[in-house]
Amino acid sequence: MINPRILRDTPEVVEAALTNRNADVSLLHQLQDLDATWRRENQALDALKAERNQSVPKGAPTPHQREALANLSATIKTRQQQVNDLDEARRALAMQIPNILTPDVPIGPDDRHNRVIRTVGTPQQRDFPPKSHDELATHLGIIDFDRAAKIAGSRFAIFKGLGARLERAIATFMLNTHVNDFGYCELSPPVLINTAALQGTGQLPKFKDDQYHVDNDYWLSPTAEVQLTNFHANEILSAADLPLKYCAFTPCFRKEAGSYGTDMKGLIRLHQFNKVELVQLVTPETSNDHLMTLLSHAETILQRLELPYRVVALCSGDTGFSAAQTFDLEVWLPAQNQYREISSCSNFLDFQAIRSKIRYRHADGSVRYLHTLNGSGLAVGRTMAAILENYQDASGNVYIPNALQGYMELEVITHES
RNA sequence: GGAGGAGUACCCAAGUGGCUGAAGGGGACGGUUUGCUAAACCGUUAGUGUUCGAUAGGGCAGCGAGGGUUCGAAUCCCUCCUCCUCCGCCA
Numbered sequence A: 001m002i003n004p005r006i007l008r009d010t011p012e013v014v015e016a017a018l019t020n021r022n023a024d025v026s027l028l029h030q031l032q033d034l035d036a037t038w039r040r041e042n043q044a045l046d047a048l049k050a051e052r053n054q055s056v057p058k059g060a061p062t063p064h065q066r067e068a069l070a071n072l073s074a075t076i077k078t079r080q081q082q083v084n085d086l087d088e089a090r091r092a093l094a095m096q097i098p099n100i101l102t103p104d105v106p107i108g109p110d111d112r113h114n115r116v117i118r119t120v121g122t123p124q125q126r127d128f129p130p131k132s133h134d135e136l137a138t139h140l141g142i143i144d145f146d147r148a149a150k151i152a153g154s155r156f157a158i159f160k161g162l163g164a165r166l167e168r169a170i171a172t173f174m175l176n177t178h179v180n181d182f183g184y185c186e187l188s189p190p191v192l193i194n195t196a197a198l199q200g201t202g203q204l205p206k207f208k209d210d211q212y213h214v215d216n217d218y219w220l221s222p223t224a225e226v227q228l229t230n231f232h233a234n235e236i237l238s239a240a241d242l243p244l245k246y247c248a249f250t251p252c253f254r255k256e257a258g259s260y261g262t263d264m265k266g267l268i269r270l271h272q273f274n275k276v277e278l279v280q281l282v283t284p285e286t287s288n289d290h291l292m293t294l295l296s297h298a299e300t301i302l303q304r305l306e307l308p309y310r311v312v313a314l315c316s317g318d319t320g321f322s323a324a325q326t327f328d329l330e331v332w333l334p335a336q337n338q339y340r341e342i343s344s345c346s347n348f349l350d351f352q353a354i355r356s357k358i359r360y361r362h363a364d365g366s367v368r369y370l371h372t373l374n375g376s377g378l379a380v381g382r383t384m385a386a387i388l389e390n391y392q393d394a395s396g397n398v399y400i401p402n403a404l405q406g407y408m409e410l411e412v413i414t415h416e417s
Numbered sequence B: 001g002g003a004g005g006a007g008u009a010c011c012c013a014a015g016u017g018g019c020u021g022a023a024g025g026g027g028a029c030g031g032u033u034u035g036c037u038a039a040a041c042c043g044u045u046a047g048u049g050u051u052c053g054a055u056a057g058g059g060c061a062g063c064g065a066g067g068g069u070u071c072g073a074a075u076c077c078c079u080c081c082u083c084c085u086c087c088g089c090c091a
Helices: A004-009 A011-020 A026-055 A063-094 A133-140 A145-151 A162-181 A195-201 A224-230 A284-304 A351-356 A380-390 A402-408
Strands: A115-120 A185-187 A212-214 A218-220 A235-238 A244-253 A272-282 A309-313 A325-333 A338-347 A358-361 A367-369 A371-379
Touching (some): A004 A026, A011 A026, A026 A063, A115 A284, A133 A380, A162 A185, A162 A244, A162 A272, A162 A284, A162 A380, A162 A402, A224 A371, A272 A284, A284 A325, A284 A371, A309 A338, A325 A380, A338 A380, A351 A358, A371 A380
Parallel strands (some): A235 A358
Antiparallel strands (some): A115 A309, A244 A272, A325 A338
16 A cells, blocks of 8 residues: 555655556545545544543433433444545555556556566577477476366366476475575465455455455465565564565465466466565665565576576566566576566565555654565476476477486486486 | 353453553663662553644544444453364364
């Protein structure tokens, strides 16, 4: 949620941000009206309450006093209901307004206006046409999409034998890197989560259709960002505790509504996939610097796996609802002859912290909202796809990157293995 | 899933309708004493949210959450959440 102070004091900033995102500016005006009305009504109500507090006698009231108080109480009750309704409407509207973008976010309506920041590594030149990762994996017998369809449906995968081992190796390598080299605390959280958590990070209320909603009002987590960020919801942390850095390896669930027909084959777009996620809770002054280091942590994984990638600054129209600024990492997929997203690293400023009430005590004693950041470190399925495609030979064998050989206890996956 | 019990401030805890926005203790902080420390004694101590002013300060809310009864609720009623004990089931 955008800081109410900014909404009230400098609405033009919010208006500009909404325009850059192609978002509905009329929401803002509705919100301003509601906010003004709420404040006026709430003040009037508080005055009535003050009057009541002063007229309440120490002991039992006389019948005359009782009648006057009864009238006052009835009025307060009615108006309290009105104020509550206004407050809820105000809040519901505020929850639907996206974050304000950082000034250096490129302006543009869609992903064609994203800016490539740097390209790292060079796609390997081959004298044979590269096979797609799903073709390779099926041929090697390490992923079974058809049988996954039998027990679940389309957009699911079953990793088998060395495929399952490779997924485990990739996840362990990533977690070990983040925990041992970068100081993240590993969490293993629930993936069945509640509504409040999803509201906190911004997936609800606006993106209800993307989420799996299950029995008992639980939701299947679309990303561990939700669990890791809400780990400290409704807390006031000590400034000395910051920055807090958490990582987790979890399954993620997405309905992928509206993406019919795209990426139907392979590991790129599944209803369930595994991901290593990074989250940081930091002081406001340092969040921009921490975004750069978080990005470097995700990049390190690609570098150690020796996969070619590029860093892309998302433009205003492509930046997610809750984010103020996002850098995507895109890995080279030879069979697709293009770079594809494998990580998304964002600074949310205080947007999520306000929604989830995550605060810290500043050195001067005041209580302030902190800043939250997150990024994939990385999507495991897409990483496997990239390894398969980039490390294949002409016969369809796949070599294991040096960094993973210790975890795999193997150097190459062949049809015979 | 069934049967009980419990949630009060940083911690422990008193409190079954008005004198309780909350006794008492611990802790923390300040002071007296002291060469220093400890002890003792004295004092201070709800954090927070919101609003008005926007410096000082004031109003309102707030006893797990949300409703209800009542002139008035920490206290009575309802729903929910969390924790504990026992039974059942289960990885």
